[in-house]
Amino acid sequence: MSLDVTRGGLLVTLAIFGVIVYEMRTVLDFVGIELPLIPYMAAVFALAGLTLWIVSLTGGWRTEPSGDDPA
Template identity: 70%
Template sequence: MNVDVTRGGLLVGLAVFGVIVYELRTVLDALGLSLPIVPYMAGVFVLAGLAVWLVVLSGGWRTGPDEAG
């Protein structure tokens, strides 16, 4: 399996996912369910590490345009 992903695309995707989860945490806090920030931050770092590990296992980063033509 080859995952065609750029570093920038992965980082933007992780940032968007992190903001969505953080906003969900904020909404839950407004509803009275207070969640600590440290497990959230640890989860985001674990997710980022897992995503990078999966990309490296599946063939690495795309470094340039495809030369097939």
């Protein structure tokens, strides 16, 4: 099984996910539930590491775009 992922797409996805989780943390802080920042940061780095590990296990990065060769 090969996972067709580009590095840029993965980094953008991780950035968007990290911002969404951070905003949820901010909303919880606003309503009175305070969460420390260090476990949040550790979880984001762990998620990034896990994602990179899964990509490397399933075939690695797509290095060449798939398309027609020029005539």
